[in-house]
Amino acid sequence: MKATVTAHKDFAISKIDDRIYSAFLEHLGRAIYTGIYEPDHATADKNGMRGDVAKLVKDLNIPFVRYPGGNFVSAYNWEDGIGPREQRPTRLDLAWHTSESNAVGIHEFSDWCETVNTKMMLAINLGSRGLDEARNFVEYVNGPTGSYWGDLRKKNGRAEPFDVKLWCLGNEMDGPWQVGHKTAVEYGRLAGETAKTLRAFDKSLELVVCGSSNSDMKTYPEWERVVLEHTYESVDHISLHMYFANRAKNTANYLALNHKLDTYIATIESTINLVKANKRSKHNVYISFDEWNVWYHSNVQDREILGGNKGWPHAPRLLEDVYNFEDVLQVGCILNTFIRRSNVVKIACIAQLVNVIAPIMTDPKGAAWRQTIYYPYYFASIYGRGTALNLAVKCPGYNADVADNVPYVDISAVHNEAEGMLTFFAVNRHATEKLDVEVSLQGFGTAKLHDHQVLTHVSLEAVNTGSDQNNVVPQKGKGAVIEGQTLKASLPPYSYQMLRVKV
Numbered sequence: 001m002k003a004t005v006t007a008h009k010d011f012a013i014s015k016i017d018d019r020i021y022s023a024f025l026e027h028l029g030r031a032i033y034t035g036i037y038e039p040d041h042a043t044a045d046k047n048g049m050r051g052d053v054a055k056l057v058k059d060l061n062i063p064f065v066r067y068p069g070g071n072f073v074s075a076y077n078w079e080d081g082i083g084p085r086e087q088r089p090t091r092l093d094l095a096w097h098t099s100e101s102n103a104v105g106i107h108e109f110s111d112w113c114e115t116v117n118t119k120m121m122l123a124i125n126l127g128s129r130g131l132d133e134a135r136n137f138v139e140y141v142n143g144p145t146g147s148y149w150g151d152l153r154k155k156n157g158r159a160e161p162f163d164v165k166l167w168c169l170g171n172e173m174d175g176p177w178q179v180g181h182k183t184a185v186e187y188g189r190l191a192g193e194t195a196k197t198l199r200a201f202d203k204s205l206e207l208v209v210c211g212s213s214n215s216d217m218k219t220y221p222e223w224e225r226v227v228l229e230h231t232y233e234s235v236d237h238i239s240l241h242m243y244f245a246n247r248a249k250n251t252a253n254y255l256a257l258n259h260k261l262d263t264y265i266a267t268i269e270s271t272i273n274l275v276k277a278n279k280r281s282k283h284n285v286y287i288s289f290d291e292w293n294v295w296y297h298s299n300v301q302d303r304e305i306l307g308g309n310k311g312w313p314h315a316p317r318l319l320e321d322v323y324n325f326e327d328v329l330q331v332g333c334i335l336n337t338f339i340r341r342s343n344v345v346k347i348a349c350i351a352q353l354v355n356v357i358a359p360i361m362t363d364p365k366g367a368a369w370r371q372t373i374y375y376p377y378y379f380a381s382i383y384g385r386g387t388a389l390n391l392a393v394k395c396p397g398y399n400a401d402v403a404d405n406v407p408y409v410d411i412s413a414v415h416n417e418a419e420g421m422l423t424f425f426a427v428n429r430h431a432t433e434k435l436d437v438e439v440s441l442q443g444f445g446t447a448k449l450h451d452h453q454v455l456t457h458v459s460l461e462a463v464n465t466g467s468d469q470n471n472v473v474p475q476k477g478k479g480a481v482i483e484g485q486t487l488k489a490s491l492p493p494y495s496y497q498m499l500r501v502k503v
Helices: 053-060 071-075 106-115 131-142 148-155 184-201 222-234 258-278 299-306 325-340 375-382
Strands: 001-006 012-015 022-024 064-066 092-094 097-102 121-122 166-169 206-210 239-244 286-293 345-351 360-362 368-370 388-389 392-393 409-416 419-428 435-442 449-456 482-483 486-491 496-502
Touching: 022 286, 053 106, 053 360, 053 368, 053 392, 053 409, 064 345, 106 121, 106 345, 121 131, 121 258, 131 148, 131 184, 166 184, 184 206, 184 419, 206 222, 222 239, 239 258, 239 345, 258 286, 258 325, 286 325, 325 375, 325 409, 325 419, 325 496, 345 360, 375 419, 375 496, 419 486, 449 482, 486 496
Parallel strands: 001 435, 022 064, 022 345, 064 121, 121 166, 166 206, 206 239, 239 286, 286 345
Antiparallel strands: 001 392, 012 388, 092 097, 360 368, 388 409, 409 419, 419 496, 435 486, 449 496, 482 486
8 A cells, every 4th residue: 555745845834833742740640749749759859759650741841731631620719738747738639529638739730840841831821710809829839029929939949930821710610510500701801801801921931721621522613712702802822622532432433533533633724714704803813723642542430539439539540541552543643633733733632641640650659651652752752843834645544433534644743843843643554554655755855764663553442551571662764765755664563653854
Protein backbone atom coordinates (compact mmCIF):
# COMPACT_ATOMS: atom_id res chain seq x y z
CA MET A 1 0.00 0.00 0.00
CA LYS A 2 1.32 3.42 -0.95
CA ALA A 3 0.78 7.02 0.15
CA THR A 4 2.13 10.24 -1.31
CA VAL A 5 2.60 13.46 0.63
CA THR A 6 3.64 16.92 -0.52
CA ALA A 7 5.30 19.21 2.00
CA HIS A 8 5.97 22.75 0.76
CA LYS A 9 7.90 25.23 2.88
CA ASP A 10 5.50 28.07 2.04
CA PHE A 11 2.28 26.15 2.67
CA ALA A 12 2.05 26.99 6.37
CA ILE A 13 -0.95 26.54 8.65
CA SER A 14 0.32 28.54 11.60
CA LYS A 15 3.18 28.97 13.99
CA ILE A 16 2.49 26.42 16.71
CA ASP A 17 1.93 27.85 20.17
CA ASP A 18 4.26 25.85 22.44
CA ARG A 19 1.42 25.66 24.96
CA ILE A 20 -0.35 22.92 22.99
CA TYR A 21 2.11 20.59 24.75
CA SER A 22 0.90 21.55 28.23
CA ALA A 23 -0.48 19.23 30.90
CA PHE A 24 -2.96 19.04 33.77
CA LEU A 25 -2.76 18.03 37.43
CA GLU A 26 -5.84 17.81 39.63
CA HIS A 27 -6.31 17.00 43.30
CA LEU A 28 -7.73 13.63 42.28
CA GLY A 29 -6.66 10.13 43.26
CA ARG A 30 -2.88 9.88 43.42
CA ALA A 31 -2.04 12.67 41.00
CA ILE A 32 -0.70 14.89 43.79
CA TYR A 33 -0.26 12.61 46.80
CA THR A 34 2.22 9.77 46.02
CA GLY A 35 2.27 11.24 42.52
CA ILE A 36 4.32 14.42 42.56
CA TYR A 37 4.32 14.75 46.39
CA GLU A 38 5.56 12.00 48.73
CA PRO A 39 7.74 13.26 51.58
CA ASP A 40 8.72 9.73 52.67
CA HIS A 41 9.96 8.71 49.22
CA ALA A 42 13.66 8.00 48.82
CA THR A 43 13.97 10.65 46.07
CA ALA A 44 11.92 13.36 47.82
CA ASP A 45 13.42 16.86 47.92
CA LYS A 46 13.25 19.27 50.84
CA ASN A 47 9.68 20.17 49.84
CA GLY A 48 8.54 16.54 49.78
CA MET A 49 8.36 16.35 45.99
CA ARG A 50 9.45 13.13 44.31
CA GLY A 51 12.69 13.62 42.40
CA ASP A 52 12.19 10.61 40.13
CA VAL A 53 8.82 11.99 38.97
CA ALA A 54 10.23 15.50 38.60
CA LYS A 55 12.91 14.20 36.22
CA LEU A 56 10.36 12.42 34.00
CA VAL A 57 8.23 15.56 33.92
CA LYS A 58 11.17 17.86 33.26
CA ASP A 59 12.23 15.70 30.29
CA LEU A 60 8.89 16.47 28.62
CA ASN A 61 9.61 20.23 28.54
CA ILE A 62 6.01 21.09 29.43
CA PRO A 63 5.19 24.81 29.01
CA PHE A 64 2.23 25.02 31.44
CA VAL A 65 0.40 22.79 33.92
CA ARG A 66 -3.27 23.44 34.62
CA TYR A 67 -4.12 23.21 38.35
CA PRO A 68 -5.89 22.43 40.77
CA GLY A 69 -8.84 21.02 38.74
CA GLY A 70 -10.92 19.77 37.00
CA ASN A 71 -14.12 18.87 38.76
CA PHE A 72 -12.25 19.28 42.05
CA VAL A 73 -11.95 23.04 41.59
CA SER A 74 -15.72 23.64 41.52
CA ALA A 75 -16.00 23.15 45.30
CA TYR A 76 -12.43 24.08 46.25
CA ASN A 77 -11.56 26.86 48.69
CA TRP A 78 -8.11 28.01 47.65
CA GLU A 79 -7.54 29.50 51.13
CA ASP A 80 -7.43 25.95 52.55
CA GLY A 81 -4.07 25.40 50.82
CA ILE A 82 -2.13 28.34 52.30
CA GLY A 83 -0.54 29.00 55.67
CA PRO A 84 1.14 26.52 58.04
CA ARG A 85 0.49 22.95 56.89
CA GLU A 86 -0.47 21.74 60.36
CA GLN A 87 -3.26 24.30 60.49
CA ARG A 88 -4.80 23.47 57.11
CA PRO A 89 -8.21 21.78 57.21
CA THR A 90 -9.07 18.40 55.76
CA ARG A 91 -12.07 18.74 53.45
CA LEU A 92 -14.42 16.27 51.79
CA ASP A 93 -14.16 16.46 48.01
CA LEU A 94 -17.62 16.05 46.52
CA ALA A 95 -16.39 15.62 42.95
CA TRP A 96 -14.47 12.38 43.55
CA HIS A 97 -15.87 11.29 46.96
CA THR A 98 -12.49 11.49 48.68
CA SER A 99 -10.87 13.55 51.42
CA GLU A 100 -8.40 16.33 50.73
CA SER A 101 -5.62 17.06 53.25
CA ASN A 102 -4.57 20.34 51.60
CA ALA A 103 -0.93 19.46 52.29
CA VAL A 104 -0.22 20.79 48.81
CA GLY A 105 -1.52 24.21 47.86
CA ILE A 106 -0.54 27.13 45.65
CA HIS A 107 2.87 27.72 47.30
CA GLU A 108 3.96 24.09 47.12
CA PHE A 109 2.69 23.69 43.58
CA SER A 110 4.49 26.83 42.45
CA ASP A 111 7.77 25.56 43.92
CA TRP A 112 7.29 22.25 42.10
CA CYS A 113 6.63 24.05 38.81
CA GLU A 114 9.91 25.90 39.17
CA THR A 115 11.68 22.59 39.80
CA VAL A 116 10.37 21.04 36.56
CA ASN A 117 10.67 24.25 34.48
CA THR A 118 7.00 24.82 33.82
CA LYS A 119 4.45 27.53 34.60
CA MET A 120 1.09 27.51 36.32
CA MET A 121 -2.24 27.73 34.53
CA LEU A 122 -4.61 28.26 37.44
CA ALA A 123 -8.30 27.39 37.57
CA ILE A 124 -10.79 29.47 39.55
CA ASN A 125 -13.81 28.04 41.37
CA LEU A 126 -16.93 29.47 39.69
CA GLY A 127 -19.10 26.56 40.84
CA SER A 128 -19.64 26.94 44.58
CA ARG A 129 -18.05 30.41 44.69
CA GLY A 130 -18.21 33.64 42.73
CA LEU A 131 -16.65 36.89 41.61
CA ASP A 132 -15.32 38.11 44.94
CA GLU A 133 -13.50 34.87 45.75
CA ALA A 134 -12.04 34.85 42.23
CA ARG A 135 -10.76 38.39 42.66
CA ASN A 136 -9.23 37.53 46.03
CA PHE A 137 -7.46 34.47 44.62
CA VAL A 138 -5.92 36.46 41.77
CA GLU A 139 -4.88 39.25 44.14
CA TYR A 140 -3.26 36.75 46.52
CA VAL A 141 -1.34 35.14 43.67
CA ASN A 142 -0.37 38.28 41.75
CA GLY A 143 -0.97 41.31 43.98
CA PRO A 144 1.67 43.63 45.45
CA THR A 145 2.62 43.71 49.09
CA GLY A 146 1.14 46.64 50.94
CA SER A 147 -2.33 45.25 50.27
CA TYR A 148 -4.18 42.69 52.39
CA TRP A 149 -3.76 39.70 50.07
CA GLY A 150 -0.20 40.55 49.06
CA ASP A 151 0.81 40.89 52.70
CA LEU A 152 -0.87 37.58 53.54
CA ARG A 153 1.12 35.90 50.77
CA LYS A 154 4.30 37.46 52.18
CA LYS A 155 3.41 36.20 55.66
CA ASN A 156 3.05 32.73 54.16
CA GLY A 157 6.58 32.85 52.80
CA ARG A 158 6.39 34.53 49.39
CA ALA A 159 6.95 38.28 49.16
CA GLU A 160 7.14 38.44 45.37
CA PRO A 161 3.97 37.83 43.34
CA PHE A 162 3.68 34.47 41.59
CA ASP A 163 2.90 36.41 38.40
CA VAL A 164 0.49 33.86 36.92
CA LYS A 165 -0.88 35.13 33.61
CA LEU A 166 -3.11 32.24 32.49
CA TRP A 167 -6.43 31.68 34.31
CA CYS A 168 -9.39 29.35 33.74
CA LEU A 169 -12.80 30.75 34.69
CA GLY A 170 -14.24 27.57 36.18
CA ASN A 171 -14.39 24.03 34.85
CA GLU A 172 -16.99 22.21 32.72
CA MET A 173 -19.80 24.46 33.90
CA ASP A 174 -22.09 22.98 31.22
CA GLY A 175 -21.97 19.59 32.99
CA PRO A 176 -24.89 18.56 35.26
CA TRP A 177 -22.34 16.58 37.33
CA GLN A 178 -20.46 19.78 38.16
CA VAL A 179 -20.82 21.37 41.60
CA GLY A 180 -22.50 24.69 40.85
CA HIS A 181 -23.61 23.67 37.33
CA LYS A 182 -25.16 26.61 35.47
CA THR A 183 -27.06 27.33 32.30
CA ALA A 184 -25.14 29.02 29.51
CA VAL A 185 -26.73 32.37 30.34
CA GLU A 186 -26.03 32.03 34.07
CA TYR A 187 -22.44 31.04 33.50
CA GLY A 188 -21.89 33.53 30.68
CA ARG A 189 -23.03 36.41 32.88
CA LEU A 190 -20.86 35.30 35.84
CA ALA A 191 -17.79 34.60 33.69
CA GLY A 192 -18.19 37.88 31.83
CA GLU A 193 -18.39 39.95 35.00
CA THR A 194 -15.52 38.00 36.58
CA ALA A 195 -13.37 38.56 33.51
CA LYS A 196 -14.08 42.30 33.55
CA THR A 197 -13.19 42.46 37.24
CA LEU A 198 -9.92 40.56 36.81
CA ARG A 199 -8.98 42.81 33.90
CA ALA A 200 -9.55 45.83 36.15
CA PHE A 201 -6.80 44.34 38.31
CA ASP A 202 -4.48 43.38 35.42
CA LYS A 203 -5.24 43.90 31.73
CA SER A 204 -2.45 41.51 30.71
CA LEU A 205 -4.09 38.38 32.12
CA GLU A 206 -5.06 35.65 29.66
CA LEU A 207 -8.50 34.28 30.49
CA VAL A 208 -10.08 30.97 29.47
CA VAL A 209 -13.86 30.63 29.51
CA CYS A 210 -15.61 27.24 29.73
CA GLY A 211 -16.86 25.65 26.53
CA SER A 212 -18.46 22.22 26.19
CA SER A 213 -17.27 19.30 28.29
CA ASN A 214 -17.50 17.14 25.18
CA SER A 215 -19.09 17.24 21.75
CA ASP A 216 -21.89 14.85 22.77
CA MET A 217 -23.40 17.35 25.22
CA LYS A 218 -26.99 18.25 24.33
CA THR A 219 -26.12 21.93 24.75
CA TYR A 220 -23.19 21.81 22.29
CA PRO A 221 -22.46 24.03 20.35
CA GLU A 222 -25.16 26.47 21.45
CA TRP A 223 -23.43 26.66 24.84
CA GLU A 224 -20.35 28.16 23.22
CA ARG A 225 -22.37 30.70 21.26
CA VAL A 226 -24.30 31.94 24.30
CA VAL A 227 -21.29 32.04 26.61
CA LEU A 228 -19.21 33.91 24.04
CA GLU A 229 -22.02 36.42 23.49
CA HIS A 230 -21.53 37.37 27.17
CA THR A 231 -17.74 37.14 27.34
CA TYR A 232 -16.24 37.64 23.89
CA GLU A 233 -14.43 40.93 24.40
CA SER A 234 -13.15 39.98 27.87
CA VAL A 235 -11.63 36.53 27.30
CA ASP A 236 -8.87 35.08 25.14
CA HIS A 237 -9.71 31.38 24.90
CA ILE A 238 -12.65 29.02 25.16
CA SER A 239 -11.94 25.59 26.62
CA LEU A 240 -12.90 22.23 25.11
CA HIS A 241 -12.51 18.73 26.55
CA MET A 242 -12.56 15.30 24.93
CA TYR A 243 -11.65 11.80 26.06
CA PHE A 244 -11.17 8.77 23.82
CA ALA A 245 -12.26 5.16 24.43
CA ASN A 246 -12.28 1.79 22.70
CA ARG A 247 -14.99 0.07 24.71
CA ALA A 248 -16.20 -1.91 21.69
CA LYS A 249 -12.68 -3.28 21.07
CA ASN A 250 -12.75 -2.09 17.47
CA THR A 251 -9.34 -0.66 16.66
CA ALA A 252 -10.31 0.74 13.26
CA ASN A 253 -13.13 2.81 14.77
CA TYR A 254 -10.98 3.77 17.74
CA LEU A 255 -8.15 5.13 15.61
CA ALA A 256 -10.61 7.19 13.54
CA LEU A 257 -11.84 9.16 16.57
CA ASN A 258 -9.51 12.08 15.91
CA HIS A 259 -11.80 12.89 12.96
CA LYS A 260 -14.52 13.54 15.55
CA LEU A 261 -12.02 15.72 17.40
CA ASP A 262 -11.26 17.61 14.20
CA THR A 263 -14.97 18.27 13.58
CA TYR A 264 -15.37 19.43 17.19
CA ILE A 265 -12.57 21.97 16.77
CA ALA A 266 -13.88 23.15 13.38
CA THR A 267 -17.40 23.64 14.77
CA ILE A 268 -16.22 25.77 17.68
CA GLU A 269 -13.93 27.74 15.39
CA SER A 270 -17.01 28.54 13.29
CA THR A 271 -18.95 29.48 16.43
CA ILE A 272 -16.17 31.84 17.50
CA ASN A 273 -16.22 33.44 14.06
CA LEU A 274 -20.01 33.81 14.18
CA VAL A 275 -19.92 35.66 17.49
CA LYS A 276 -16.99 37.78 16.33
CA ALA A 277 -18.95 38.77 13.22
CA ASN A 278 -22.13 39.49 15.17
CA LYS A 279 -20.18 41.76 17.50
CA ARG A 280 -18.25 43.40 14.64
CA SER A 281 -15.20 42.67 16.79
CA LYS A 282 -11.51 42.87 15.95
CA HIS A 283 -10.67 40.75 18.99
CA ASN A 284 -9.59 37.12 18.49
CA VAL A 285 -10.62 34.23 20.72
CA TYR A 286 -8.83 30.90 20.41
CA ILE A 287 -9.36 27.36 21.70
CA SER A 288 -7.79 25.97 24.85
CA PHE A 289 -8.18 22.19 24.63
CA ASP A 290 -7.25 21.85 28.26
CA GLU A 291 -8.38 18.26 28.89
CA TRP A 292 -7.70 15.43 26.48
CA ASN A 293 -6.51 11.84 26.70
CA VAL A 294 -7.53 8.21 26.45
CA TRP A 295 -9.78 7.30 29.40
CA TYR A 296 -11.72 4.08 29.78
CA HIS A 297 -9.45 1.31 31.07
CA SER A 298 -10.07 2.08 34.75
CA ASN A 299 -13.82 2.75 34.65
CA VAL A 300 -14.96 -0.52 36.25
CA GLN A 301 -12.65 -0.46 39.28
CA ASP A 302 -13.40 3.23 39.92
CA ARG A 303 -17.12 2.71 40.51
CA GLU A 304 -16.97 1.72 44.20
CA ILE A 305 -15.05 4.82 45.26
CA LEU A 306 -16.98 7.21 43.03
CA GLY A 307 -20.23 5.64 44.22
CA GLY A 308 -19.33 6.33 47.85
CA ASN A 309 -18.96 2.68 48.82
CA LYS A 310 -15.47 3.24 50.27
CA GLY A 311 -16.25 6.24 52.45
CA TRP A 312 -13.94 9.23 51.98
CA PRO A 313 -10.45 7.81 51.35
CA HIS A 314 -7.43 10.08 50.97
CA ALA A 315 -5.57 9.76 47.65
CA PRO A 316 -6.98 6.37 46.59
CA ARG A 317 -6.18 4.72 43.27
CA LEU A 318 -8.60 6.43 40.91
CA LEU A 319 -8.63 6.76 37.10
CA GLU A 320 -5.35 4.84 36.88
CA ASP A 321 -5.60 3.72 33.28
CA VAL A 322 -2.82 1.35 32.29
CA TYR A 323 -2.12 2.34 28.71
CA ASN A 324 -1.30 -0.14 25.97
CA PHE A 325 0.37 0.12 22.58
CA GLU A 326 -2.95 0.76 20.83
CA ASP A 327 -3.23 3.95 22.90
CA VAL A 328 0.14 5.11 21.56
CA LEU A 329 -1.41 5.24 18.10
CA GLN A 330 -4.44 7.12 19.39
CA VAL A 331 -2.37 9.74 21.23
CA GLY A 332 -0.22 10.18 18.12
CA CYS A 333 -3.35 10.89 16.05
CA ILE A 334 -4.68 13.35 18.64
CA LEU A 335 -1.42 15.31 18.73
CA ASN A 336 -1.33 15.38 14.94
CA THR A 337 -4.81 16.92 14.98
CA PHE A 338 -3.71 19.69 17.35
CA ILE A 339 -0.71 20.42 15.12
CA ARG A 340 -2.92 20.60 12.03
CA ARG A 341 -5.40 22.85 13.90
CA SER A 342 -2.72 25.07 15.43
CA ASN A 343 -4.23 28.14 13.77
CA VAL A 344 -7.04 28.02 16.35
CA VAL A 345 -5.87 25.62 19.10
CA LYS A 346 -3.32 27.60 21.09
CA ILE A 347 -3.34 25.64 24.37
CA ALA A 348 -3.83 21.92 24.98
CA CYS A 349 -3.35 19.97 28.20
CA ILE A 350 -2.95 16.22 28.38
CA ALA A 351 -5.12 15.04 31.26
CA GLN A 352 -3.50 14.20 33.45
CA LEU A 353 0.23 14.07 34.10
CA VAL A 354 0.93 11.57 36.90
CA ASN A 355 -1.01 8.42 37.92
CA VAL A 356 -4.47 9.70 36.99
CA ILE A 357 -5.05 8.89 33.28
CA ALA A 358 -1.41 9.83 32.87
CA PRO A 359 1.77 9.21 30.87
CA ILE A 360 3.71 8.79 34.14
CA MET A 361 2.92 6.18 36.81
CA THR A 362 4.31 5.65 40.29
CA ASP A 363 4.27 3.12 43.10
CA PRO A 364 4.09 4.62 46.60
CA LYS A 365 7.62 4.46 48.05
CA GLY A 366 8.62 2.70 44.83
CA ALA A 367 9.37 3.25 41.19
CA ALA A 368 8.19 5.86 38.69
CA TRP A 369 7.97 4.94 35.02
CA ARG A 370 6.86 6.05 31.57
CA GLN A 371 3.59 4.62 30.32
CA THR A 372 3.34 3.79 26.62
CA ILE A 373 1.69 7.12 25.75
CA TYR A 374 4.59 9.05 27.25
CA TYR A 375 6.57 8.61 24.05
CA PRO A 376 4.36 10.23 21.37
CA TYR A 377 3.71 13.08 23.82
CA TYR A 378 7.46 13.41 24.40
CA PHE A 379 8.32 13.41 20.69
CA ALA A 380 5.68 16.04 19.88
CA SER A 381 6.62 18.29 22.79
CA ILE A 382 10.36 18.16 22.18
CA TYR A 383 10.39 18.15 18.37
CA GLY A 384 7.02 19.62 17.42
CA ARG A 385 7.89 23.28 17.98
CA GLY A 386 7.82 25.55 14.95
CA THR A 387 5.40 26.09 12.07
CA ALA A 388 2.76 23.52 11.13
CA LEU A 389 2.67 22.75 7.42
CA ASN A 390 -0.41 22.10 5.30
CA LEU A 391 0.35 18.72 3.76
CA ALA A 392 -1.28 17.36 0.61
CA VAL A 393 -1.90 13.67 1.32
CA LYS A 394 -3.06 10.94 -1.06
CA CYS A 395 -3.65 7.62 0.66
CA PRO A 396 -6.14 4.73 0.63
CA GLY A 397 -8.70 4.88 3.40
CA TYR A 398 -11.47 3.02 5.17
CA ASN A 399 -14.96 3.77 6.46
CA ALA A 400 -15.44 4.10 10.23
CA ASP A 401 -18.34 4.95 12.51
CA VAL A 402 -17.32 8.61 12.82
CA ALA A 403 -16.13 9.27 9.26
CA ASP A 404 -15.83 7.81 5.77
CA ASN A 405 -12.58 7.37 3.86
CA VAL A 406 -10.34 7.72 6.91
CA PRO A 407 -6.79 7.65 5.47
CA TYR A 408 -4.60 4.82 6.70
CA VAL A 409 -1.80 7.30 7.29
CA ASP A 410 -2.32 10.11 9.80
CA ILE A 411 0.53 12.58 9.39
CA SER A 412 1.58 16.07 10.46
CA ALA A 413 4.68 18.14 9.75
CA VAL A 414 6.45 20.87 11.70
CA HIS A 415 9.11 23.15 10.21
CA ASN A 416 11.51 24.70 12.69
CA GLU A 417 13.28 27.22 10.49
CA ALA A 418 15.61 28.43 13.22
CA GLU A 419 16.97 24.90 13.69
CA GLY A 420 16.75 24.03 10.01
CA MET A 421 14.66 20.99 10.86
CA LEU A 422 11.54 19.45 9.33
CA THR A 423 9.79 16.86 11.51
CA PHE A 424 7.06 14.43 10.48
CA PHE A 425 4.83 12.52 12.91
CA ALA A 426 3.02 9.62 11.24
CA VAL A 427 0.68 6.81 12.28
CA ASN A 428 -0.13 3.77 10.14
CA ARG A 429 -3.69 2.76 11.00
CA HIS A 430 -3.64 -0.43 8.93
CA ALA A 431 -3.72 -3.70 10.86
CA THR A 432 -1.81 -5.89 8.45
CA GLU A 433 -0.18 -3.89 5.64
CA LYS A 434 2.93 -1.76 5.68
CA LEU A 435 2.51 1.68 4.19
CA ASP A 436 5.14 2.93 1.74
CA VAL A 437 5.17 6.73 2.02
CA GLU A 438 6.84 9.13 -0.38
CA VAL A 439 7.09 12.74 0.78
CA SER A 440 7.92 15.37 -1.82
CA LEU A 441 9.98 18.09 -0.12
CA GLN A 442 9.44 21.38 -1.93
CA GLY A 443 11.09 24.71 -1.23
CA PHE A 444 13.53 23.40 1.39
CA GLY A 445 16.71 23.04 -0.64
CA THR A 446 19.04 20.20 0.24
CA ALA A 447 17.71 17.65 2.72
CA LYS A 448 19.33 14.98 4.88
CA LEU A 449 17.69 12.43 7.17
CA HIS A 450 18.60 13.39 10.73
CA ASP A 451 16.62 10.97 12.92
CA HIS A 452 14.02 8.23 12.58
CA GLN A 453 12.19 6.79 15.59
CA VAL A 454 9.58 4.02 15.53
CA LEU A 455 7.07 2.78 18.09
CA THR A 456 5.56 -0.60 17.26
CA HIS A 457 4.77 -3.88 18.99
CA VAL A 458 3.47 -7.33 18.10
CA SER A 459 0.58 -6.82 20.54
CA LEU A 460 -1.82 -3.90 20.74
CA GLU A 461 -2.35 -4.83 24.40
CA ALA A 462 1.33 -4.45 25.35
CA VAL A 463 1.90 -2.21 28.39
CA ASN A 464 4.73 -0.85 30.51
CA THR A 465 4.75 -1.61 34.23
CA GLY A 466 6.94 -0.87 37.22
CA SER A 467 8.63 -4.25 36.81
CA ASP A 468 8.79 -4.10 32.99
CA GLN A 469 9.26 -0.47 32.12
CA ASN A 470 10.72 -0.96 28.63
CA ASN A 471 8.21 -3.28 27.01
CA VAL A 472 6.99 -0.51 24.69
CA VAL A 473 9.76 1.95 23.87
CA PRO A 474 10.97 3.78 20.75
CA GLN A 475 13.41 2.01 18.46
CA LYS A 476 15.72 3.45 15.84
CA GLY A 477 13.94 3.32 12.50
CA LYS A 478 15.32 1.50 9.49
CA GLY A 479 15.09 1.95 5.75
CA ALA A 480 14.05 5.59 5.47
CA VAL A 481 16.03 7.45 2.81
CA ILE A 482 16.07 10.77 0.97
CA GLU A 483 16.48 10.56 -2.77
CA GLY A 484 16.84 14.01 -4.28
CA GLN A 485 13.87 15.94 -2.92
CA THR A 486 11.85 12.90 -1.84
CA LEU A 487 11.72 11.30 1.58
CA LYS A 488 10.86 7.61 1.38
CA ALA A 489 9.85 5.53 4.37
CA SER A 490 8.04 2.27 5.02
CA LEU A 491 5.61 2.35 7.97
CA PRO A 492 4.92 -1.08 9.51
CA PRO A 493 1.30 -2.01 10.28
CA TYR A 494 -0.01 -0.29 13.41
CA SER A 495 3.03 1.91 13.99
CA TYR A 496 3.97 5.41 15.10
CA GLN A 497 6.91 7.13 13.45
CA MET A 498 8.90 10.30 13.89
CA LEU A 499 11.13 11.31 10.98
CA ARG A 500 13.38 14.37 11.23
CA VAL A 501 14.95 15.94 8.15
CA LYS A 502 17.75 18.51 8.23
CA VAL A 503 16.93 21.14 5.60
